[in-house]
Amino acid sequence: MIIHIKFKVNGVDYDIKTENNKRLLDVLRDDLRLTGTKEGCGIGECGACTIIMDGEAVNSCMVLAGRANNTEIMTVEGLEKDGELSTLQDNFVKMGAVQCGFCTPGMLMSAKALLMKNPDPTVEEIKEAIAGNLCRCTGYTQIVEAIKKTGEENR
Amino acid sequence: MDEKRNIIRIDGYEKVTGRAKYCGDLYFDRMLYGKILRSKYAHAKILNINYEKALEIKGVHGVVTSWDVPGEKTIGAIRFDHFPFATDKALYSGDGIAAVACESEEICDRALEAINVEYEELPAIFDMFEAMKKESPIIKEEFDSNILTHYPLRKGNVEQGFKSSDLILEREFNTQFVEHAYIETEAVIAVPGEAKDCYEIYGSIQCPHSTRKGVARTMGVPLKNIRIIQANMGGAFGGKDDSMTILAVRACVLAKKTNRPVKVVYSREESIIDTYKRHPYNLKYKIGVSKDGKIQAMKVLMYADSGAYLSMTPFVTWRSVVQATGPYEVENVETDIYGIATNNPYTGAFRGFGSPQIIYAQESLMDEVAEKLGMDGVELRRINGYKQGSTTASCQKLEGHKVSLMEAMDKVIEKSDYFNKKEEFKIYNAKSERFKKGIGLSCSFRGCSLGAEGTDATGAIVSVQADGSIYILAGLAENGQGLKTTFSKIAADVFGIDVSNCSYLPQDTGFIADGGPTVASRSTLMGGSAVKLGAEIVRDRIKDSVKKTLEASSLDDIVFENGKVINIKNKKEIEFKKACEIAYFDGKNITAYGWYKAPDVYWDEEIGQGPAYFTYVYGSQIAELTVDTWTGKIFVDNAYAAHDVGNAINYTGTLGQIYGGVVQGMGYGLFEEVDVQDGFIKNTNLDEYFIPTVKDFGNIYPIVIENPDKYGPSGGKSLGEPTIELMSSAINNAVSNAMGKRFYKIPIDLETIVTGKQLKRKQKRGSEA
Numbered sequence: 001m002i003i004h005i006k007f008k009v010n011g012v013d014y015d016i017k018t019e020n021n022k023r024l025l026d027v028l029r030d031d032l033r034l035t036g037t038k039e040g041c042g043i044g045e046c047g048a049c050t051i052i053m054d055g056e057a058v059n060s061c062m063v064l065a066g067r068a069n070n071t072e073i074m075t076v077e078g079l080e081k082d083g084e085l086s087t088l089q090d091n092f093v094k095m096g097a098v099q100c101g102f103c104t105p106g107m108l109m110s111a112k113a114l115l116m117k118n119p120d121p122t123v124e125e126i127k128e129a130i131a132g133n134l135c136r137c138t139g140y141t142q143i144v145e146a147i148k149k150t151g152e153e154n155r
Numbered sequence: 156m157d158e159k160r161n162i163i164r165i166d167g168y169e170k171v172t173g174r175a176k177y178c179g180d181l182y183f184d185r186m187l188y189g190k191i192l193r194s195k196y197a198h199a200k201i202l203n204i205n206y207e208k209a210l211e212i213k214g215v216h217g218v219v220t221s222w223d224v225p226g227e228k229t230i231g232a233i234r235f236d237h238f239p240f241a242t243d244k245a246l247y248s249g250d251g252i253a254a255v256a257c258e259s260e261e262i263c264d265r266a267l268e269a270i271n272v273e274y275e276e277l278p279a280i281f282d283m284f285e286a287m288k289k290e291s292p293i294i295k296e297e298f299d300s301n302i303l304t305h306y307p308l309r310k311g312n313v314e315q316g317f318k319s320s321d322l323i324l325e326r327e328f329n330t331q332f333v334e335h336a337y338i339e340t341e342a343v344i345a346v347p348g349e350a351k352d353c354y355e356i357y358g359s360i361q362c363p364h365s366t367r368k369g370v371a372r373t374m375g376v377p378l379k380n381i382r383i384i385q386a387n388m389g390g391a392f393g394g395k396d397d398s399m400t401i402l403a404v405r406a407c408v409l410a411k412k413t414n415r416p417v418k419v420v421y422s423r424e425e426s427i428i429d430t431y432k433r434h435p436y437n438l439k440y441k442i443g444v445s446k447d448g449k450i451q452a453m454k455v456l457m458y459a460d461s462g463a464y465l466s467m468t469p470f471v472t473w474r475s476v477v478q479a480t481g482p483y484e485v486e487n488v489e490t491d492i493y494g495i496a497t498n499n500p501y502t503g504a505f506r507g508f509g510s511p512q513i514i515y516a517q518e519s520l521m522d523e524v525a526e527k528l529g530m531d532g533v534e535l536r537r538i539n540g541y542k543q544g545s546t547t548a549s550c551q552k553l554e555g556h557k558v559s560l561m562e563a564m565d566k567v568i569e570k571s572d573y574f575n576k577k578e579e580f581k582i583y584n585a586k587s588e589r590f591k592k593g594i595g596l597s598c599s600f601r602g603c604s605l606g607a608e609g610t611d612a613t614g615a616i617v618s619v620q621a622d623g624s625i626y627i628l629a630g631l632a633e634n635g636q637g638l639k640t641t642f643s644k645i646a647a648d649v650f651g652i653d654v655s656n657c658s659y660l661p662q663d664t665g666f667i668a669d670g671g672p673t674v675a676s677r678s679t680l681m682g683g684s685a686v687k688l689g690a691e692i693v694r695d696r697i698k699d700s701v702k703k704t705l706e707a708s709s710l711d712d713i714v715f716e717n718g719k720v721i722n723i724k725n726k727k728e729i730e731f732k733k734a735c736e737i738a739y740f741d742g743k744n745i746t747a748y749g750w751y752k753a754p755d756v757y758w759d760e761e762i763g764q765g766p767a768y769f770t771y772v773y774g775s776q777i778a779e780l781t782v783d784t785w786t787g788k789i790f791v792d793n794a795y796a797a798h799d800v801g802n803a804i805n806y807t808g809t810l811g812q813i814y815g816g817v818v819q820g821m822g823y824g825l826f827e828e829v830d831v832q833d834g835f836i837k838n839t840n841l842d843e844y845f846i847p848t849v850k851d852f853g854n855i856y857p858i859v860i861e862n863p864d865k866y867g868p869s870g871g872k873s874l875g876e877p878t879i880e881l882m883s884s885a886i887n888n889a890v891s892n893a894m895g896k897r898f899y900k901i902p903i904d905l906e907t908i909v910t911g912k913q914l915k916r917k918q919k920r921g922s923e924a
Contacts, residue, residue: 021261035180036173038389040338041423045841048338076173085171093167096807099815100635101170102339102389108171127849134841136337136390137635139814140849142807 005069009034010078024063025049028075036076036105040134047133050106051075057113057129076105079112088112088150097146099137107133111147120151160806162654165640166633170387178342178359178386183416186344187216187256189409190263190419192270193428194245194252197498197834197922198279198294201241201272204253209269214258217412218270224408226375232365232397236297237464237501239373239404244277246294246463247498248835249429251401256409256417279498281834282920283437283458286495291921294463294496303461304469304494306476308763310548316452316487320443324524328440328516329900332460332829333433335505336846339389340426341399345406346416353380354410356403359388361395361634362672367664369400370407381407385662391634392819393504393674397466398430424839431466431503432829434459434494436475436512440520448528448538452487455479457513461494462501467508468494470608473758475509477767480548481517482560482600483539488548490763498834504674506816510601510880511823515901518597518884523897532888533573533596536564541600541773549758551766557862559799563775564598566858567797571777577892584893591782592792595888597881598775602768603873604677607758613670613681617646617689618746619697621739623732625650628660630670631682636875637808638678642686644804645868649690651715652731668748676873679804680770681751683868689749696745700738704729754866770866772873774798776817776881778889787905789890790853791821794882797858801872806859809874813857816878822847824883826902832918 003020006013009032018031028034028051037060040048044062051060052074079086088111091097098104107130114121114129121129126147135143169175206218221228221240228242229235241250255266280286280294286301294301317323343358354374360366363383371381383403388395402419409417421429441454457475461468472492479490525535541547543558568574573594580592605611615629627646633639643657650656660666670682697720698713705722707713712724720734721727729737738745754769777795782788796813803809826845830837838844863870883901890908891897898907906914 029180033182034173035176038177038339039179040340041841043423043840043842046338046423076171080172085168089171092171093164094161096164096811098164098167098170099637099811100337100339100388100390101166101175102177102337102635104170105173131848131850134336134338134846134848136335136392136819136846137815138811139816139818139855141814141855142811144849 003066005065007068007070008072010074018065020066022065023061024065024068025060027065027068028060034075034077038102038105047110048103048106050109050133052109052113055116057110076108079108087153088115091146091150095146095149096142097138103133103135107135107143115150115154119154123148162640162644162805162807164637165643165654165657165659175387177339177389178344178357179420181344181357181386183344183346186416186418187258187413188260188263189254189256189406189417190260190267191251191405192253192267194241194248194250196245196274196276197248198277199245199274200277201243201245201252202275203273205271206253209255209266212262212266212269214262215255215266216415217256217409218253219408219412220253223412224373226373230369230373230400230404231465232467233469234465236295237401239401247500249500251405254405254409256413278921278923279834280921281497281499281918283460283495283497285920286497294498298496301496302493303465303496304472306473306492306763308476308488308490308548310550311487313452313454313487313489317443319445320451321446322527323441323443324527325441326520326523327899328438328519330436330512330515331901332435332831333505333823333827334427334829334844335392335394336844337390337392337394340421340423341395341402341430342420343402343406344416344418345403345410347410347414352376354407355382355384356407357384357386358399358403359395360385360399360403361388361391361632362674363632363662363664364669365396365672366400366403370403373404374407382663382665385632388634392506393508394430396504396672396674423841427839427844428836431501433505434471434502434512438512438516440516442520442524444524444528448530448535450483450485450539453480453485455490457492459492459494460499460502461496462499463496464501466501466503468502471504471509473608475513476763477549477602478510479513479517482541482598482773484541484545485548499831500836506819507876507880508675510876511883514597514599514880515883515887519887522888522891533564533568536598537561540598549764549767553771556770556864558773559860559862560598560600560773563773563797563799563860566860567775567777567795570856570858571779571795573777576779589783589785591784591893593782593889593893594777594779595885595892596775596777597884597888599877599881600771600773601873601877603680603770603772604753604768605675606768607756607765611671611681611753612751613685614668614748614750615642615682615685615689616667616746616748617686617693619693619735621736623656623735625657626660627657627686628667629682629686630667631678632662632673634673636812637805638682640808641679641805642683645683645686646690648869649687649694650731652718676875679871680867680873681753683871684751685749687749687868688751689747692747692749693745696743697734697738700741700743701729701734704737770864770872772799772877774877774881776885778882778885780886780889780893782890782893782908784908787908789825789903789908791886792853793856794852795856795858796878797860798874798877799860799862800874801864801867802861802870803859804869804871809859810857812874813878814855816875817855817882818847818852820879820882821852821886824886824901824903826904828902830915832916833922
């Protein structure tokens with residue numbers, strides 16, 4: 001069945017028709033071709049598909065497309081402003097928080113959602129916020145450091 | 156961290172903006188989606204495949220089986236024994252039987268359900284020891300028995316050595332199947348080329364040139380007809396080598412059948428079911444020591460489960476045989492390792508490559524021996540550990556590089572405050588009933604690059620542009636480890652410029668020579684050397700062009716630093732940019748190919764003797780942990796890791812490798828295990844196969860040791876694999892320190908701590924058909 005979804009993604013209004021059995025992840029990737037958001041497990045375990053929906057970090061593989069109607073969504077593509085990296089992104093690059101980069105978009109969005117609510121989080125709060133994002137390359141240490149530094153720069 | 160040594164990752168921008176395209180992010184006109192039908196049995200004859208009904212479904216464009224493979228039916232890195240499409244027989248539960256190409260993945264699923272395969276189930280073997288019995292059926296017809304490989308090593312006389320020992324200890328260890336669990340699952344898009352019988356293949360492919368060989372062979376075309384283009388890689392850790400060749404062949408056969416681009420992206424379940432794992436080992440160690448702690452003899456007997464295919468088993472087990480007795484001088488050694496065929500999921504390359512298993516066993520054993528002798532494990536290691544000029548089990552004298560084992564141990568002991576903590580924990584444990592604290596150490600040596608496995612050479616193109624910016628393209632691939640950044644840094648250093656002036660071109664087999672696989676922690680050492688040689692050729696050509704401008708009497712007077720080209724005699728200087736422009740208008744070729752061939756190595760397979768590798772690295776790790784004896788939970792509070800990297804060319808990346816490797820090592824030691832029951836994997840997604848999250852450990856303290864190696868670029872050598880191989884034994888020793896009892900099997904999971912054994916259902920040794 002075809003459904004009609006109106007939503008805002010990275011500040012842009014979309015009005016699309018898509019199949020009702022699609023996940024929000026598929027809509028973002030296949031319909032909007034915003035392929036920054038990744039799929040790693042399809043069951044909400046790895047966090048690679050994390051996006052921000054109405055201010056909350058969610059696994060977009062666990063959200064049916066129809067549920068996105070009338071919501072405001074931010075994906076990794078929405079972090080850069082006017083060709084300039086956000087502080088969070090910049091710190092990820094500078095501090096070695098990125099290796100293969102496949103978990104990075106989800107990791108960034110979990111961190112962003114945290115920083116939106118809690119601009120200068122503690123290490124424990126950071127770990128809690130990204131506990132649902134698996135990374136196999138970095139051992140997480142430099143990721144936590146990059147988020148911590150971003151928080152400190154928000155002071 | 157030293158800010159000056161921080162290098163900005165050159166592919167960081169695209170990876171934090173979502174612009175980096177991984178294979179799954181690519182789309183082509185008229186592209187179809189592909190999916191694989193896998194075997195219903197762990198061992199079965201395939202009598203008939205009927206896919207008429209699948210073809211009737213709207214949106215299905217093609218179904219292929221082994222019959223559609225136009226060339227040879229098999230691939231293989233070492234021996235051609237692996238069928239991308241099962242031909243006559245399925246040998247394990249992940250074997251591909253057929254594949255479909257459809258307009259959507261959903262239609263693919265329906266098409267797979269409509270395929271009817273008639274099987275005749277055959278007796279299957281899931282246990283290595285069962286497989287070795289004379290009466291057991293031979294799983295792979297092209298072999299004489301289920302023993303696929305055997306590597307011996309003989310040195311001195313072990314019987315004599317045991318006779319002169321005061322203490323003899325025999326212990327048996329077991330390790331598990333482990334999943335790579337890169338966050339990006341395997342993906343390939345096969346695109347029919349414009350020319351006849353040509354294909355372009357995009358994919359998350361760790362070793363593009365190896366994959367090209369397999370695809371060309373099975374498609375029955377020359378190598379030049381196949382171009383493999385590596386998309387950004389979402390992690391590999393050794394796991395996207397021959398498994399990707401299998402997938403590339405499947406996609407390419409579908410592309411040929413439909414004459415359209417075909418994209419195949421494995422789901423996590425498919426990724427776990429289909430591709431190879433780390434080899435489970437059974438290891439029997441016998442060690443003899445004199446009272447003063449000197450090792451007199453070691454006898455090691457090991458069995459590795461190869462599963463249904465050979466894959467990298469010969470090379471993996473060969474590395475085990477070279478390093479089985481650890482970084483210790485032992486006069487009398489007898490080692491044997493056997494690679495065994497079963498109907499289990501097949502096993503292959505995985506970061507560490509035959510070392511994590513043996514180090515787990517041998518480093519656990521060393522601590523136990525020390526305990527029996529009434530000394531600390533550190534003392535025993537100091538007595539026997541390699542020093543400058545020591546001789547290995549294969550009679551190779553360790554020279555020509557700094558043998559830094561003692562340095563690594565000293566540094567990690569100092570940083571962790573090992574001896575004081577041992578005392579502190581003794582007091583703590585005496586008072587604490589529920590929680591017990593422990594600290595444990597392990598150390599290793601590791602041969603760099605391929606060694607006597609085979610040809611070891613690689614190339615790189617350094618192309619300087621007229622404005623001083625640079626393209627780099629190398630025969631080894633970026634898998635996430637930071638190779639692009641390291642190689643760019645090596646080239647930038649030759650020209651005395653900032654790394655941001657370099658761009659790294661996508662890896663494409665059409666544009667760069669086959670420089671061997673991106674494995675064995677050989678990239679910095681081998682590929683980095685090739686980049687350096689290429690850059691030096693161009694640098695010398697530029698020197699020649701600017702000699703007149705700089706009024707230099709000798710080319711040796713010209714140096715490249717801080718973005719300038721300088722005559723050190725008269726202090727005359729020009730911008731690097733300007734120098735490139737001069738060379739360009741001088742008609743100089745300012746692009747060059749650097750080629751690096753490794754020094755010769757040798758191995759006598761009959762007796763297992765010879766200089767196995769041309770250089771080695773040394774490392775030592777310490778785990779400090781708390782055991783909750785009520786729940787069985789082990790939490791590593793602090794991990795310390797000291798590694799000699801020669802020269803940390805990319806310092807930020809060096810730390811990242813250590814952090815990442817240590818955490819993978821914790822997973823290996825504590826909770827990762829692919830649960831294979833009667834040939835089928837039970838934990839097929841990340842909700843049941845646990846890899847460490849950020850909350851599963853405390854702090855990691857990396858210690859970077861730099862003793863430049865004459866064979867590496869600016870002295871840099873291997874790091875990726877040493878970082879993962881030590882943690883499981885450090886943890887095992889720490890648990891023993893905490894609890895006063897020893898374990899001989901990993902992972903040391905909750906039930907092992909509480910009940911002394913794993914509570915897993917025991918799998919059948921075999922099955923009757």
